[in-house]
Amino acid sequence: MSTPKTIIEKVWEKHVVQREPGEPDLLYIDLHLIHEASSPQAFDGLRLAGRRVRRPDLTLAFEDHVIPTRSLMLADETSRTCVDALRRNCAEHGIQLFRFGDRRQGIVHVVAPERGYVYPGMSVICGDSHTATHGAFGALAFGVGTSDVEHVLATQTLPIARPRTMAVEFVGDLPRDVQAKDLILALITQIGANGANGHIIEYRGAPLAGISMEGRMTMCNMSIEAGARAGMIAPDDVTYAYLRERPQAPTGAAWDEAMADWRSLVTDPGARFDKTVTVDVSGLSPFVTWGTNPGQAVPLSGSVPEPASMEDEQERAAAERSLSYMDLVPGTRMDTVPIDTVFVGSCTNGRIEDLRSVAGVLRGRKVADGVTMLVVPGSMEVRRHAEAEGLHEVFVAAGAQWRLSGCSMCLGLNSDRLDGAKRCASTSNRNYEGRQGPQARTHLVSPAVAAATAVAGRLAAPSSLEAP
Structure with missing residues (x-):
């Protein structure tokens, strides 16, 4: 009989390319998201080393961090420099770019899910700490630094030490006036801003059934503010209903095949977490920092x-x-x-x-x-x-x-x-x-x-x- 595993362990093991004693695991990355604020130095590093982007087809670029929201004019010189660099790099390496002014443009962690580029069981990285957002789909999603961005551009892999696992169990009846943001703020207040340091969180419990995919993305997004490396929620019918409507979602037999895999992405009965925290939502009310x-x-x-x-x-x-x-x-x-x-x-x-x-x-x-x-x-x-x-x-x-x-x-x-x-x-x-x-x-x-x-x-x- 196989050892019971958490969803975190299942998705992690699925992506291990190489494992050596005393060394970080080398993970394969299914989707690499980049943006104008953290990628220029990574591309410069590639250029200096004479390397190309290994999988431009698995890389998506977004203009979001420095762009104005009043008009379509990039009036600020620093913003223009960042955006121009991203455009040149994407053109040189054949990377799909969601440009400022494009009807599909937006914040990287909003656009990628709404277009259907993220789904259960994937590994996703981006040079942005709130990449954890995508864990709402049962994906393993990390924010990384510029040197890691360069490594993934060049190899489509990431060396990373395996974090510990943490279960956050929500219990009780969810009050009507409490939103997903209140749940995550309540958790962070309970455990502290470093309470999940060194862990990947799995959010669990009956109250999550009443939280939409958008609310789940809010919660996983702020896993970082709890000190966690990432946050995840096992896919369920709420997840599948959201994904079926996305432009990039699989169809026909491919959808049925994907669903068979996605439904296995749950924590097995008896699986062990390194740490468990319980949050009773029954008495919660709106939170504020x-x-x-x-x-x-x-x-x-x-x-x-x-x-x-x-x-x-x-x-x-x-x-x-x-x-x-x-x-x-x-x-x-x-x-x-x-x-x-x-x-x-x-x-x-x-x-x-x-x-x-x-x-x-x-x-x-x-x-x-x-x-x-x-x-x-x-x-x-x-x-x-x-x-x-x-x-x-x-x-x-x-x-x-x-x-x-x-x-x-x-x-x-x-x-x-x-x-x-x-x-x-x-x-x-x-x-x-x-x-x-x-x-x-x-x-x-x-x-x-x-x-x-x-x-x-x-x-x-x-x-x-x-x-x-």
Whole structure:
């Protein structure tokens, strides 16, 4: 009888090309995603070594990190340099490129799944930490550095030490007002921003059956903020229904063959994880970060914590630094904190489901005076869907700015950034110091909370708003 295996072990073993004692495993990479911000040096390295891209057919390129979202003009010299380099490299090596202005363009971790390039059992890498997004399909998906990007371009393989395994078991009944973003923030708050360090997480449990593929991508996306190397969810009927509608999905007999393989990608009964964490979702409510890492969060109805009450010296010191940067006082109720800017978008929460959630709150309401709200679709496909449903009319009528697709204010590599010590409610994934601007203060929230906050002018839950 074979030893029971986790889905993580099954997919990992499927891709091992070479294994030597004391050395990292060499994994075959099924799909390599690249973008303009992290690939130029990798191509320069290839050129200096006289090498070609080994599998351009398994490489996809995207323009997303530095592009503007106000217009189709690349006015910034740095952005033009990055984009021009990617275009030259893709032309030289025959790599398919989703160009700025193309109707298929968008954020790499939004476009690849929506086009159907990612499916269960694959190995996927990208020079971007949030590649973990694709683990929502039961794929093994890693973010890597520039030297690794070069290695995969040249060999279609990646040397990587095998991480430990971690099960996150969600239990209980999922409250109606809790979104996927709240689940992952609750987990990170429970285990800490480094609680999954050195592990690949498998998210499990009955509550996940009620989470859509878009919500699952949000959760796997932020595995990195829990310190994990990657996150995965075993494929199920929700996964298959999503994949069947994708342009690149297999059809006919190829679909049936793929399904037979995908259905085997589950953790066997009796399989062992190196670590198991249980999260009871029954009592959860919308979450919001108060500090400068995603683990510094509380329920929106809660208050800024008192660092002096924290037993761990490092945790206490980190909290004190965070509160100084965020200009918050212990004991302050989070739902009284005023907000200058609201950002809806990113590879975490820039999909059509997220925009529908925002529109549902904004419909018939207005963005508060003095608040700037940006709604940035994760792809041009998402933008078209939103406009076909009239969501953009809701955003504009409420006083929000309806933008083109791009990474935008998530990391501020283009003109979408905060000036000075402004305070932003953001649906993105990171709230580090200076992430959205040199002095920017970022509160991570779900799309629904972001919309309610824009209306209230302070951090707010949809349930707290008066009827429109």
